[in-house]
Amino acid sequence: MSELAPPRLHALGDAALLCELPAPAQLAVQQRIWALAAEAVQWPGVGEALPGMNNLTLMFDPAVVEADALGERVLAAWPKLKAGAVAGREVQIPVVYGGDEGPDLEVVAAHTGLTPEEVVRRHCAGEYVVYLIGFLPGFAFMGGLPPELATPRRAEPRTAVPARSVGIGGEQTGIYPRSSPGGWNLIGRTPLEMFDPHAKQPTLLRHGDRVRFVAESVKT
Numbered sequence: 001m002s003e004l005a006p007p008r009l010h011a012l013g014d015a016a017l018l019c020e021l022p023a024p025a026q027l028a029v030q031q032r033i034w035a036l037a038a039e040a041v042q043w044p045g046v047g048e049a050l051p052g053m054n055n056l057t058l059m060f061d062p063a064v065v066e067a068d069a070l071g072e073r074v075l076a077a078w079p080k081l082k083a084g085a086v087a088g089r090e091v092q093i094p095v096v097y098g099g100d101e102g103p104d105l106e107v108v109a110a111h112t113g114l115t116p117e118e119v120v121r122r123h124c125a126g127e128y129v130v131y132l133i134g135f136l137p138g139f140a141f142m143g144g145l146p147p148e149l150a151t152p153r154r155a156e157p158r159t160a161v162p163a164r165s166v167g168i169g170g171e172q173t174g175i176y177p178r179s180s181p182g183g184w185n186l187i188g189r190t191p192l193e194m195f196d197p198h199a200k201q202p203t204l205l206r207h208g209d210r211v212r213f214v215a216e217s218v219k220t
Contacts, residue, residue, distance in 0.1 A: 004032060006078050007056070009071045014062055019074055020055045024171065025143055029054060030131045034207065035081040036074070043073060051207065053132055053141055088130065088208030093175070093190050095166050097123075099219030101189035104154070106220075108168055108185050111151045116220045122146045123187065128173065128211040133203055138177030138195025140205040145173045157183030164190050166213070173213075177203075188215075 007019035019036070021029050033056050037049035040058055045065030050057040060070055097120045098105040109116045128144035135141075150171045158181060161167070165176045167184030176182060177194035194204045205211065 004029060004078075006075050009074065011067055012057065014067075015060055017058045017060065017067060017070055017074070018055060019058065023054060025054050025131060027129055027131075027143055030129075030143070032078070032081050036077065039077060039081065040074070043070075045070070051132055052134065088206065088210055090210050090212070091205060092212050092214050093166075093192060094214050094216045095124075095188040095190050096216050097166075097188035097218045101219070102166070102187040104167075104185035105187045108149065108151045108187055112148055114148070117218060119149060119187065120215050120218050122149055123168075123173070124213045124215050126173070126213070128213075130205050130207050130209045130211060132207050133205065136177055136180055136195075137197070138203040138205070140174055140194070140203075140209075140211075142173055142211060145171055147171070149173075151185050153183040154185060157181055161186065162189065164192065164194060166190060175205075 007021050010018040010020060012018050033051050037051050037056055040046050040049045045061045046058055047061060048059040058070065098116055105116050105119060109119050112119060126144050126146050128142040130140045131143050132141050133139065149168060151168050153169045160179050161176045161182040163176060163178045165186045166188040167174060167186045169184035175190060175194050192204060196202055
C-alpha cells in the first residue's frame, strides 16, 4: 500500500500532532489511518490517538517524546501499515423517506435529476462504511454514497434538525443523533436511537461498521 501519499504533519500546540491526508475521503486511506492509530498508541509518549476524516491527531507527552521524533516515526511507519478493514458490524437502518420526515427529498431529486423514488432506491442500494463518529455524540460520517446522489448542503442551515433525521451533505450521508442545527438535506428519518448516554455502548454505530438503509415507506 506504499502508493498512498504520506500524511502532512502539523503541530497542534506543544503536545499534539496532526497527521493529515488530502481529500477526497477514501476507504483505503481511512483504513490506513485506523491502522496508524492502533500502532501509535503503543509508542512511548503517545497518550491518545484520535482518528478523524482523512486525519489523525496524536496526543503526546513532550517530556517523553519530541514532536520531530514523533513525526519521523509516523512517516517511517506509514508505508509499512496494512490497511486492513476494522472488524465492524453489519447494521440495518430502517428509514421513512420523504414527507415531514424527509422534507428535502424533493430538493435532492431536483438536483440529481432523479425521481424521489429513484433517490430512495439508490440511497438504499449504497454500501456504507462508518469513517468516524464526530460533530455530535453518535453522529456517524459514512463513505459510500452513490456519487449521483451528491447534493450540496443547504445554503441556509436549519436551526433545529429533528433527532434521527437521515441527511445528505455533499458526498456523504449521515444521521443526526439528536436535535441540533444542521445544513444537510433531510431525506428521511429512522426510529432507531443513535445515541444513548446511559447505555453500555452509547453510540449505535462505530467506525468500521457497514451500514445498509432500508426503506420502510416513501412519502411524496
